[in-house]
Amino acid sequence: MAEDVRAALASLGRGSNVVGGVALIGASPVEGRPVEAVVVMPKGVLIVIGVDLPDPALKLEAPLGGPWKADGWPLVHGDTSINPATDALSLSAACTHKIADVAPGAGPIGTIIAVGPYVETVDQPAADLAGSVRVLYPTATTMLAATVSLATAPRPRSVQQARDLIAALAPDAPPMPEEMLLGEGFSAFSDDEPTVIRENPLVAIAPTVPVQHPGKAKRPAKPPVLPVAPAKPAPPVQQAAPAKPAPPVRQTPPPAAAAAPSPAEAAPKPSRQSKTVKWLPVAAIGLLIVLLVAAISVASGGDDTASTQTPPPPTAATSPPPPSSSAVENIQFTSRASAADQKCASHAYGDVQSSLQQTSCSAVKRASFASSIDGRAAAVTIAVVEFPNAAQASAFKAIADNPGGGGILDLATETNQWQGEVPVFEGAAYQSSLDGKSVRLIQVVWLPGPSTPDDPGLVRGAKAALELPVNG
Template structure:
């Protein structure tokens, strides 16, 4: 298990999570994988104590600090938690912390799916502390793939082995892309380091797999608790709270990002192609950032929000600039009307960020004569533009046109 520490532990029990993971040591002799600690994936509602990427699954570890140590914790996914028979009360008013954990895990799964990451099962571990001797979960909750546990090396290990159950392993190359999707800054470990953590050099192409990226896990018999030394094989109440990977360098079991290297933007992966973010913007004044007939239409109609983002990729070693615009309209009818206007030849469009001075080294000076495609989904209109970063571009260039469908699936936020 390779540990990468991206930030401080968001909970006190996170220290126990990190300590448990560090006892496994680097390499794949115990389990393998990469654990990012103190990471906040994009669009996730909270910082996570750990996200563990394993060759056969992704574990989201969410820490929950209890008011006091407990001998017995009743922790249903719905309903009031009880500590030694007393209802749980916390300063924030929460009576069931599992809801927060499930929300975070769902956000991670959605992020992987939206970024076209590897379709590995995403499961949830709720790590509770400062100490709990026995955790009781309903059988139905266990079958949903959620484990509540006090983090010990054995309980986390058992949870990881039980929850990471993909029938096909994730390759080292795919693992690097998945880590880039989940961590907002940093550089993923290289293939050599990932192979040392149990990711195969080559694996079946998982892009065609149909696994749903929602929290799930195979059925498990309910396991009630785990005392400090009694959580070996029978510790099934595990919700692997320990595997957290962060993008950093170094071969030690825990590493912090190098202060001498500026954080690198997350790589977005669509159909196996890397797109490097190069800036984003959002505004409610849609017309101000458009031109031609599109600007005239927006000036006379309500537009709720305009989001713009730009990316860089390459085709056969030649750099390509990508601009994505997302306009949110009040209803489907107006979105359909704007789609008709924006799709007409010479009708104008949305101004690319580079034209407003948001250029980047090696990027295109403009998106003039770019290949363009416009699509509509319910009340949303998306416009994609692709252009060669250097040299002349032709809107009919097959190499550019082939990128448009991928560009339309890029997020308009970064």
């Protein structure tokens, strides 16, 4: 299975656009017992161990603690193993202890049991899927789904931590440049190091100290020795509040209204109160006359200007918000994420990614929807890939429609915008459509799974999603 594992990992590409990490092919965490690969990722570690089956299978039932069945037939062995993965699970446990010893705090450590020579669908019990072991036939799709679900640390490990772990697992491997590890998603700083802005070596900001607005910061008793803060904080304060409030006062109508004191000012001065009371009705009458004249002027001029003036355009506050949900064929779809850009290949995997690397697209729009089909929760991912001409679009659709040929990554999964459980688009129902120079790709899975491509409910949801609007 080593070659299949290598091909599946390589198809995910370089950089952190997909998952990020470094795969150590043929590493031996336990001396003398090599595994297919150890994948050191920013938010976890994966141990990949291959298991050979007697023959290819369309469906493999693979409970970790019970016997396996291939297409309904039990897989019988001459030894005392419960199933073909018994030895692999034992090796995985030993590797997990070794990694935990050489790299304390390494984060989640998951295991992938890669089975072959070929399996179309692997069925694991729900209790096993809730753990840290996945049984799968290694393709770009299944490996991506496993890495997303198993590498779940809250923070990425630092470049130095990654180097230490790689050196412990593969002492003969050449050191990787810092720029390459940063590009794979590893952090420049460990959790116990202060965050330093490298562009200015005089500035050091502790990660636990919040940044204050210049207008609210307290002035130090003495001027700072280093130019960490601006030398003249006055300009930001002047921009925050106007320095001369007099003009607004001069713009108010008649001075008589401004001359009337407030009750708080009149209370402590009884000698002036009688004069004010006598003068106030006169001022009020004058103010009313002025307002009446102004109202008559406005009313008389309104008819003259009504025909020449056009109503102002509606402001953003009055514009209706974009719909957050849509209904197609009695299936409700609620938007979770949408975006558009021109980085088509970086959002793809497998043969689809290779195709987009050779033929650049004009744009790719992606959207993720939560749905309910026949009362059961489902997740929908949509990609609309646009090309300069129809011939390129048609050729791309043929590649995307090929089973196992890859696809476009789900936007909400990539940007952590799912609410609650993150869907795994393994065994998804698939639909596609060609509209001139654009190709739409649909995948729908149950949430939670498992899912199968021919599930009637998922197929109905995928066909309905062909009509959903996708706004980038």
